[in-house]
Amino acid sequence: MRIPCPYCGPRGNDEFIYLGDATVRRPDPQALGASDAFYEYVYLRDNPSGLHQELWYHGGGCRSWLVVTRNTRTHEISDVTFAAGGKL
Amino acid sequence: MNAPHRLAQGGLIDRARPLSFVFDGQAYAGCAGDTLASALMANGVKLVGRSFKYHRPRGILTAGSDEPNALVELRTGPRREPNTRVTTVELYDGLVAASQNRWPSLAFDIGAVNDWLSRFLVAGFYYKTFMCPAKFWEMLYEPLIRRAAGLGRAAGAGDPDHYEKAFAHCDVLVIGGGPAGLMAALAAGRAGARVILADEDFRLGGRLLAERYEIDGKPGTEWVAEIEAELASLPDVRIMPRTTVTSVFDHGQYGAVERVNDHLPVPPEHEPRQRGWKIVAKRAVLAAGALERSIAFGNNDRPGVMLAGAVRAYANRYAAAPGRRVAVFTNNDDGWRTAADAHAAGIEVAAVIDSRAEPPAQFAALGIEVLTGAQVSHVHGGQGVRGIDVVDARGRLTKIDCDVLAVSGGWNPAVHLTCHLGGKPVWSDNLAAFTPGATPPGMHVAGAANGALTLAECLHAGVAAGAMAAVECGFPIASFMMPSAEDEASGVTALWHVEESRAKAFVDFQNDVTVEDIALANREGFSSVEHLKRYTTLGMATDQGKAANVTGLAILADVSGRAIAEVGTTTYRPPYVPVSFGAMTGHHRSRDFRPVRLAPSHQWAEEQGAVFVEAGAWLRAQYYPRDGEKDWLETVNREVTATRASVGVCDVSTLGKIEIEGADAAIFLDRVYTNTFSSLPVGKSRYGLMLREDGFVMDDGTTSRLAPERFVMTTTTAQAGRVMQHLEFCHQVLWPELDVQMVSVSEQWAQFSIAGPRSRAVLRKLVDERYDLSDKAFPHLAAKEVAVGSVTARLFRLSFSGEMAYELAVPARYGDAAIRAIMAAGEEFSMIPYGTEALGTMRIEKGHVAGNEINGQLTARDLGLGRMMSSRKDYVGRVMAQRPALLEPDRPVLVGFRPADRKARLRAGAHFIPLGATVTAANDEGHMTSVAFSPMLGHWIGLGVLKRGPQRIGERVRAYDPVRNGDVEVEICSPVFFDPEGARLYG
């Protein structure tokens, strides 16, 4: 695969490290039921067929964490943004 | 030496450059421009190999990379390469090849008895016969089968040549240099696109080299030379001959193998034998052509039975006559070309057998005997064709004498690369072949690969695809004069196998799969193509069934009463041709498997005779042996004793170092460490513990505050990259609102630990005198910038050894100078360098945890570091670390161990079993994580995790280590073995 990094341009996937689902959010540790929420956050993931937003780390490039929208059936990448938000 | 089957004239060989070669010990002559196949053919060598299962005699079937039969061992000694297709080996002077899978000789092969036993060796034979018991398979059956049914022998020695990996980028990658590919490259190149044209042959032209076609009224080869010259003149066109595009990957990435020097006996100095390419292309034009297929009839595998197009290639391109008297068996017009070309080359044509009722009119003038509506049912001759039986429409049998039978069953477009990303080919009744279905994004298919089987169609399709690809890359359409060429469609009426065959009719030549095997598989219920493939091994040989698959599934369709489209195909997977491991690994072998990182003092340590150890990618000095020391332990004991008695130095540059800056840097550290850093004063260091979000310990290290908004963190050597990634994650993904920046400076600083009671005295000589190093001014855990000569350095008072100790960091380029200066300053104190072993011994003596303990499975509490988990703030891993199972009082916790018999040796990895209990997993109470011989105590000591360890100090357990026959009674003790009060830290 090649991932179009918004900072570096399209690069081979060997420059990136995969993490997984980009839609999970770290729960509020102070909230009631935080331990259940954290259990879900740490361990439970969907395995969608089709569009998937996922985190990739450009460790061999600009060190940006990216949110890559990838079709898990075709590997087509339709969108890439900085996880931290913002644009170049 | 003269080659008896060399035609007197013609061909693209250089008769002025004779080459000699050896096959099976016999010397022969060939010419430059020959392949090993054409040279063998010119010498009348028909028997080239023995088949895989039945050891049947086999000759050359094709003239390309689809060859299933003629596999040899090429070269000798460590360069021996098994299973090499003679059809793709470019002849060179001194070439040596040997046939394989025969004993004692090719002509007399004992294994051929398998052919007589063949009714026991049908499809599924292995599954049926060698059923059980499982042990027999391993001990008896498998070695037996491997000896009887084999391919070539591997060299059995390291490959002396080297290989490269290379990368290229282009707008348009053209795969195949035949008429369509040449036109595509030219159309894209003229438009201004960056073009790579890759062709697996050593000469561009594809089928034009093998045929007597004319383009624009010129011989095809002349036309090719003109196009090639223009392509070469275009600045952004790169022609890559001897390069097979083997694979398609996502997003326009293509794998290719360039046989850079396979056409030479030995690659020139500093040049690789092969190059594995990864080519990134915006667009690709697949112009890989088509592969001719055979027809299944009795003994259709005899040497001398060849594909009709291959016969033309040998006659026209190589001026090599496959035989003296050729018969042609065809179901399409194309086969007739073979008769015409053979006739033109002066080879006698015995007959054309056309399975169709109506032969094409344009060949009538040749005056050749023609049998229409007829089929070849049998081939006579053992090690070479002697004649054929022909059955006509009315069932009459005619015997025809010939020594070559050219067979054309039609052409299969080379759709392989269109399927690598999951595309399925589509059956065309009109062409009686599969054509590309959905192609990979960015790929156009042109010419015969797309089912366009006339020359004019190929040329036009090439222009269209090349121009389209260039336009899609943003280039204009270039003007183009379309070349004129023959446009006679080749009618074909499918014929897959001949019903009247008496002898074995082969479908997959390399894996010895016959029509009967397919019928049997279907009768036994293996009627899906995927089952058929695995049951019969159809298409599973090194040629991946290029010549066999379509015929095989057409026969399956026939015997199972289905349409071919309904039966479908198996999956075409990369690579298109076999790829050597060398081309895939490039230089990444043995020592160069991955880059080696060297510490700044490496050269100095080498001069001292240090023994090095791999630590991740690093090579670190393990210990520094001296003359007269009998083993590593004696050396390490000396290093520990000398350091604790006076002073020692150790390169700790391999630790990860990360600078963290910003208004929120302290808040950030509070969130990633379990303990608090916002309270750390400027000029001080603090030990920190980091968890993963699942609550387990990820890493530890010290972080120092250099300025209110500036910190430098150290990580363990092993986790440096992982921690950097984690910190970036925490910042960018979890808390992007924090004002903090970080950068790895691991490579920028050389860092030395100077430890021992005289460490301050050594530093006093190095650090500029205006810096007060007294215990009061620079106490334990102080961290400051200092000057060492003209260099700005960082000095930390940190101790891993339990001694008064400092870490001195200088810019990495001064690392070598620094170690020499430190050693010079320490000379009067008998300073010694120590390696990772002494470092480890001293940290175990002090009960400090390291990588053996921080193994990803232990919590802070397990490590006895629960007190470092702040309860006043949130941090990564806090919530999950409170899970009930991680708070179980029974969880193994870190303690120390010493052998009850002080002379006994301890082993890391030993498991703790209560005294008197049986050795079972249920009685396992934990394990030993680290051990060392303590020279200070004079016996072995260990750290380990044990159920309720801290409550059991003074008890004894067994340290059981069945792997190394270890069974030692050990005493549970505090993990701090040496200087438990910590008095030595303060000098």
Ligand SMILES: [Zn+2]
């Ligand atoms: Zn980037």
